[in-house]
Amino acid sequence: MKASKTKDVVFVTGAFVSNSGWDEWRTYFESKGYNTIAPAWPFKDGTAAELRARQPNDTDLANLSLAELVDHYANIVASYAEKPIVIGHSLGGLITQIIVNRDLAAAGVAIHSVPPQGVFPYEFSFLKAGWKALGIFTDLEETYLMSFEDWQYAFVNDMPLDEQKAAYEANTIPESKKVARGGLTSAAHVDFDKPHAPLLLTSGSIDNIIPAHLNNRNYEAYKKDNGSVLNYKEFEGRNHFVVGQPTWKEDADYILAWLDKNA
Template sequence: MPANAVPVVFIHGLWLHTSSWAPWQELFEVAGYRPIAPGWPGVARSVEEARADAKSIADRGIDDVVEHYAGIIAELPQPPIVIGHSFGGMIAEKLLGQNLGAAAIAIDAAQIKGVLPLPLSALRATFPVFGNPANKHRAVSLTAEQFRFAFGNAVSAEESDELYERWTIPAPGKPLFEAAAANFSPHSAAKVDTDNNDRGPLLLIMGGQDHTVPEAITKSTLRQYRHSTAVTDLVEFPDRGHSLTIDSGWRAVADTCLDWLSQQGL
């Protein structure tokens, strides 16, 4: 790998361990980048350890995660490309808005402040958290059935169960509560500097069959950037669900990211 290889920071979302990015890291390294996938603050090094120690990630909010990754980025030799999925996509948008990344790719990114649509499927997908207000300060796990609806609806039941067993971990409820209340809070942690003209390019990717982040949310997110002159692109995978970064079709999504980065001269 060249000494001046551009770093790429992968950021996972809720319920998936950071090791789920391993195939992406291998692909991006072959493509000449320097990929890393640090976990959220409090996330253990392995899936098994994370499942056994749910309390370590409990009560971690959006600002905690942004500060964590900002600290990691500060140690890198140059501004990285930031790629995030779900809430990791929101974190990537926030870091880009703060000019901490050379570019960002937000895949099925969680809703930011200003996004109003809240489809019924998104409510159902997040009910395991919102069903109990006390979950704001807890870490919550999904059942295989809940994962099937929220992540694996566009793949076979067998593949969904396999992904569930391989990658899922408990997730803090706090970010979901913060995002849900964003439009009622002037200083919401879910606020992104969407008007920044000086930021690097941004690619939003959406799965057309996504229950957790339906296309209405991503299209509304795109509209939040309408006042920025910086590059903001949107790509849709019509037949893909929320598991699009980890299921058998991940390579098509990853290749699209690599092609877009090449187009941006990165």
């Protein structure tokens, strides 16, 4: 068990990207007195370039399921002597919501979260940005790697081309199609009526893959009269690469202020 003298934060990475995307966040949170970790997904034990070199024949990653991934992070969080704060982005936001629902976290922050089961993502931009990851009519024993063109639409829209390319090279990695499909199953279930630890959901006004409207429906699905702290914040001008956008520190400051009040 990990001893905790100051508040601990577990950062949970989303799909398609390396956990190194949290590096600046970790440094910043640690400068504010937090202990942080950003553990990789199972079978994502390398740099973005190393993981791309395994595409598409990384069968271990290809066979990873969402249920296994959630349990991976839940076990990490449960290993702390005192409940940590959990902060996740995208699919990591969904995992954060599930971990909060399991009463394992002191507080949770879900950044541009993939919605839990029951919040149907009917937005066209979500379908356009994400449907290829499901791997319909493709081999599930092979991983999926987002193309640069799809990355431009799904993650880094409205950014300069050179920044889009740099972000792709530094972050984009192959993904399990089975994990993506798991978002449509009971593995993505959250009991919206259950009382829970403080939870903040954030969104971005120009996010294509997880539009703000979808994030707001996620928030609205929760029961509001059970005594739980639940907040929602939409940030102007944030795309899905929010964790790495130049404005990331503004978002981090908002989250830190919310944690100071609620965690």
